[in-house]
Amino acid sequence: MTKIDSKIPDGNLAEKWTKFKSSVSLVNPSNKRNLEIIVIGSGLAGASAAASLAELGYKVKVFCFQDSPRRAHSIAAQGGINASKNYQNDGDSVYRLFYDTIKGGDYRAREANVHRLAEVSGSIIDQCVAQGVPFAREYGGLLSNRSFGGTQVQRTFYAAGQTGQQLLLGAYSALQRQVGMGNVKLYTRHEMQDVVTIDGKARGIIARDSVSGALERHFGHAVLLCTGGYGNVFYLSTNAMGSNVTAAWKAHKKGAFFANPCYTQIHPTCIPVSGDHQSKLTLMSESLRNDGRIWVPKKENDTRKANEIPEDERDYYLERRYPAFGNLVPRDIASRAAKERCDAGFGVGTSKMAVYLDYAAAIIRYGKGEANKHNMYSPTDEEIQSMGKTVVKEKYGNLFDMYKQITGEDPYEIPMRIYPAVHYTMGGLWVDYNLMTTIPGLYALGEANFSDHGANRLGASALMQGLADGYFVIPYTIGAYLASEIRTPAMSTDSEDFASAEKAVRDRLETLMNIKGSKPVDYFHKRLGKIMWDECGMARSEEGLKTSIKEIQALQKEFWSDVKIPGDINNLNPELEKAGRVADFLELGELMCIDALDRNESCGGHFRMEYQTEDGEALRDDDKYAYVAAWEYEKQSSFKLHKEELKYENIKIAQRSYK
Amino acid sequence: MEGNLNLTLKIWRQKNAQTAGKFETYQVSGISTDMSFLEMIDVLNNRLIQEGDDPVAFDHDCREGICGMCSMYINGRPHGPNRGVTTCQLHMRSFKDGETITVEPWRASAFPVIKDLVVNRSAFDRIIAAGGFISVNTGNAQDANNLPINKDDADDAFAAAACIGCGACVAACKNASAMLFTSAKISQLALLPQGQIEAATRAQAMVAQMDEEGFGACSNTGACEAECPKGISIENIARMNREYFSATFSSK
Numbered sequence: 001m002t003k004i005d006s007k008i009p010d011g012n013l014a015e016k017w018t019k020f021k022s023s024v025s026l027v028n029p030s031n032k033r034n035l036e037i038i039v040i041g042s043g044l045a046g047a048s049a050a051a052s053l054a055e056l057g058y059k060v061k062v063f064c065f066q067d068s069p070r071r072a073h074s075i076a077a078q079g080g081i082n083a084s085k086n087y088q089n090d091g092d093s094v095y096r097l098f099y100d101t102i103k104g105g106d107y108r109a110r111e112a113n114v115h116r117l118a119e120v121s122g123s124i125i126d127q128c129v130a131q132g133v134p135f136a137r138e139y140g141g142l143l144s145n146r147s148f149g150g151t152q153v154q155r156t157f158y159a160a161g162q163t164g165q166q167l168l169l170g171a172y173s174a175l176q177r178q179v180g181m182g183n184v185k186l187y188t189r190h191e192m193q194d195v196v197t198i199d200g201k202a203r204g205i206i207a208r209d210s211v212s213g214a215l216e217r218h219f220g221h222a223v224l225l226c227t228g229g230y231g232n233v234f235y236l237s238t239n240a241m242g243s244n245v246t247a248a249w250k251a252h253k254k255g256a257f258f259a260n261p262c263y264t265q266i267h268p269t270c271i272p273v274s275g276d277h278q279s280k281l282t283l284m285s286e287s288l289r290n291d292g293r294i295w296v297p298k299k300e301n302d303t304r305k306a307n308e309i310p311e312d313e314r315d316y317y318l319e320r321r322y323p324a325f326g327n328l329v330p331r332d333i334a335s336r337a338a339k340e341r342c343d344a345g346f347g348v349g350t351s352k353m354a355v356y357l358d359y360a361a362a363i364i365r366y367g368k369g370e371a372n373k374h375n376m377y378s379p380t381d382e383e384i385q386s387m388g389k390t391v392v393k394e395k396y397g398n399l400f401d402m403y404k405q406i407t408g409e410d411p412y413e414i415p416m417r418i419y420p421a422v423h424y425t426m427g428g429l430w431v432d433y434n435l436m437t438t439i440p441g442l443y444a445l446g447e448a449n450f451s452d453h454g455a456n457r458l459g460a461s462a463l464m465q466g467l468a469d470g471y472f473v474i475p476y477t478i479g480a481y482l483a484s485e486i487r488t489p490a491m492s493t494d495s496e497d498f499a500s501a502e503k504a505v506r507d508r509l510e511t512l513m514n515i516k517g518s519k520p521v522d523y524f525h526k527r528l529g530k531i532m533w534d535e536c537g538m539a540r541s542e543e544g545l546k547t548s549i550k551e552i553q554a555l556q557k558e559f560w561s562d563v564k565i566p567g568d569i570n571n572l573n574p575e576l577e578k579a580g581r582v583a584d585f586l587e588l589g590e591l592m593c594i595d596a597l598d599r600n601e602s603c604g605g606h607f608r609m610e611y612q613t614e615d616g617e618a619l620r621d622d623d624k625y626a627y628v629a630a631w632e633y634e635k636q637s638s639f640k641l642h643k644e645e646l647k648y649e650n651i652k653i654a655q656r657s658y659k
Numbered sequence: 660m661e662g663n664l665n666l667t668l669k670i671w672r673q674k675n676a677q678t679a680g681k682f683e684t685y686q687v688s689g690i691s692t693d694m695s696f697l698e699m700i701d702v703l704n705n706r707l708i709q710e711g712d713d714p715v716a717f718d719h720d721c722r723e724g725i726c727g728m729c730s731m732y733i734n735g736r737p738h739g740p741n742r743g744v745t746t747c748q749l750h751m752r753s754f755k756d757g758e759t760i761t762v763e764p765w766r767a768s769a770f771p772v773i774k775d776l777v778v779n780r781s782a783f784d785r786i787i788a789a790g791g792f793i794s795v796n797t798g799n800a801q802d803a804n805n806l807p808i809n810k811d812d813a814d815d816a817f818a819a820a821a822c823i824g825c826g827a828c829v830a831a832c833k834n835a836s837a838m839l840f841t842s843a844k845i846s847q848l849a850l851l852p853q854g855q856i857e858a859a860t861r862a863q864a865m866v867a868q869m870d871e872e873g874f875g876a877c878s879n880t881g882a883c884e885a886e887c888p889k890g891i892s893i894e895n896i897a898r899m900n901r902e903y904f905s906a907t908f909s910s911k
Contacts, residue, residue, distance in 0.1 A: 048797075051797070052796075052797040055797060066726075066728060067728065067781070068783065068784050068824065069784070070727070070784075070824055071720055071721075071726045071727065071728050073720070075721065075725050075726050075727075076723055076725050076726065085804075122802075123800070125803045126800035126801065127800045128803075129803040129853070130795040130799065130800035130801070131793050132792075132816070132847065132851050134813050134814075134816040134817035134847065134851070135803075135813075136813075137810045137813045137814075139810050140807060141808050141813075143804055162821060165821070166820060172787070173792035173793070174792060174797075176784060176787040176791065176792060177788065177792040180789060188781060188784075240726060241720055241721075241722060274693040275691055277691055277694045277698045277701070277702065278698070279698050279701055279722060280723070282723045402724065402748070405724075405750070406748070406750070408693075408750070408752060475797065520709065522701070522705060564708060564709075566711070566712070566714060567714075571674075571675065572675075572773060574714070575708065575714060
């Protein structure tokens with residue numbers, strides 16, 4: 001049995017990272033020039049890591065499946081990025097950010113990693129501003145902050161509803177600067193097909209050039225997977241169409257443990273499904289819960305229009321159930337509460353699977369505020385409405401436009417309809433404190449790893465973690481490994497190890513093409529998504545999970561005997577790319593159910609029907625399940641569980657309460 | 660059937676960059692008005708696969724209007740008839756039953772066709788690599804609030820930085836000029852104090868790269884601004900020209 005060693009440094013929590021940085025092995029500049037690093041993925045984690053490592057002098061290759069690194073799905077993050085700057089003088093600190101993140105994660109994250117994340121959070125903001133990221137500012141020229149779920153301070157930095165875009169373009173600019181200087185070689189429209197291991201260490205990858213279909217071999221002293229999350233296992237999610245688990249899954253099958261795969265985040269505020277044609281779901285930023293109020297009618301099956309339902313017949317159920325945090329409870333809680341109301345028959349819209357997110361009160365509040373500012377003592381209702389809408393437009397305009405574009409309804413006039421949707425995956429490849437997987441030389445950064453968010457991620461923390469890993473963690477921690485690799489010369493890719501890895505990839509692609517079945521890839525993906533959403537989504541049960549494991553296994557067989565892929569291998573073939581990804585999702589989905597079945601408790605985004613408190617909150621079992629479930633791949637449908645015990649030395653573990 | 664639109668699609672099909680392309684005509688029926696344009700193409704593609712034909716290749720990823728990957732030239736306009744939206748956010752309620760819709764790739768020699776509606780836009784990446792950055796290595800930054808920035812300047816910088824790099828401006832321009840794209844980045848950085856130090860070299864390097872990639876000169880018709888899904892202002896081009904000329908006059 002492989003022993004898992006998290007390599008958490010000794011000493012006091014607050015000193016671990018400082019001590020680590022001053023004692024970790026260094027690689028001198030002349031050696032860095034000879035060390036090659038492969039980075040897969042060009043989102044916040046990948047672009048920031050690649051740029052920072054190239055700045056240090058390493059030789060870097062970056063691969064992305066899109067046509068440009070700037071397309072990575074970090075671009076779509078809306079609301080903001082947390083940092084414990086305490087610019088608002090409202091009591092924030094490194095410790096509070098650390099504490100909120102551990103508590104928000106329902107006490108299933110690693111203390112040392114999360115503390116480090118909180119420590120470097122401030123430097124991320126500094127770095128981004130220096131790069132020219134245009135964060136929102138106040139009239140005095142200083143940075144603006146807003147609130148997010150699960151916290152009582154204002155620590156979220158933002159750029160309208162396009163924070164991810166601006167942060168990614170900052171990292172992309174830094175990356176392109178290194179490309180221009182010749183320190184990074186960029187491979188766009190390339191998809192990693194497998195990781196190559198030699199004598200147990202990661203030594204490179206096999207990639208497919210999507211345009212020519214050619215398979216390529218690339219050597220690296222280290223390989224960094226910055227490939228994001230696996231929410232598309234549900235078919236419908238807020239992920240981009242191309243977001244996939246393939247790189248991480250291939251690494252898993254080569255020996256990297258997969259941790260907490262069942263921890264998925266269902267985001268409470270997304271635009272509801274409109275029909276069978278739906279290909280993806282669109283998020284409405286959590287920042288909207290700052291000012292918007294969530295409600296459903298008090299009367300069951302109420303068919304009146306929203307604006308016809310009087311105030312005293314509306315149930316602001318989050319404010320009712322959680323007075324301390326109100327509409328800003330963490331995502332898992334807000335999502336379950338929406339599902340509870342809809343399941344009970346209080347949902348709205350034609351599908352009855354939606355709740356209202358209402359801006360009427362905020363528009364009036366802001367309108368009155370503006371009237372005061374302009375010394376208007378008796379403003380008319382129209383003036384208040386108009387001024388209020390202007391303020392709301394400035395804060396959330398792009399989100400409101402997006403909603404209108406998709407639904408055809410004007411959210412300035414009638415409440416938005418929202419429903420939870422799959423958004424983020426807290427689980428991912430198991431990594432130690434250095435972000436290294438159980439394969440030496442193979443790292444996982446950002447959403448692709450499991451380490452910082454426990455069983456539930458707080459809003460505005462994903463951008464923070466992606467950039468922390470890339471800008472401020474990996475440049476230090478990778479030295480611990482590469483310092484011992486300076487005597488390893490770059491290896492030829494003509495070796496047997498590379499040849500056999502390439503052959504395995506080629507065989508699999510040919511097998512897929514030769515099935516020549518009767519159904520397109522989407523058919524299987526949709527069926528998998530339905531199983532996952534129904535049985536491994538917001539509510540899970542022992543019986544449902546057991547059934548779905550069998551169903552998924554049957555679906556795997558059906559896929560491998562009946563999928564129909566048009567075109568050929570040696571050309572741009574989007575269906576072949578999709579088929580490879582769905583084949584991996586079919587295996588991952590099974591492991592997610594196995595993991596959810598193993599965890600006989602409810603925590604964060606993992607809610608088992610059998611384990612809930614009397615008032616329907618998640619019921620943890622800290623005695624039995626305060627561990628990271630790290631799964632080792634043995635063979636098809638066979639995974640072995642390794643447990644990393646979670647020790648809470650600085651935070652008293654408690655029932656989470658937002659009431 | 661889910662919806663009620665019956666449409667005729669004339670779609671550009673081209674096997675690869677080496678072979679000539681041509682329009683093919685397809686009928687689709689039962690299209691829901693709630694579908695996005697790309698979901699309508701998904702419906703067509705799944706049918707083509709079932710029938711043993713090659714589906715239409717097109718670029719797309721986020722499908723929420725921000726990644727900039729989708730790039731269809733619909734009825735003679737980049738991203739179709741509506742202002743301020745990308746193709747993925749264009750919904751079928753914008754079309755009428757019985758309509759014929761023509762779909763082409765971006766047309767520009769600097770954006771060669773890869774297959775069908777997919778073009779190569781890596782020229783944009785090279786323009787950014789030439790100078791679309793502030794040279795600050797990780798770890799060099801001072802505290803973020805040590806540098807107050809006038810809110811209006813920050814807001815203008817943000818408006819320019821909202822460019823998604825889709826290339827609609829190039830596709831819309833009769834000269835296939837990349838001035839709007841290039842000027843948006845030059846403007847963003849020129850408006851901020853952090854960007855001042857490299858302002859002159861940046862403008863010169865990015866314009867030189869833009870020319871080298873084979874993009875045409877500005878046509879001054881404003882089609883780029885009109886078709887930009889993110890409303891990037893043509894004022895950025897004026898600002899770029901000022902930056903470029905002042906850099907040229909003061910260059911050593």
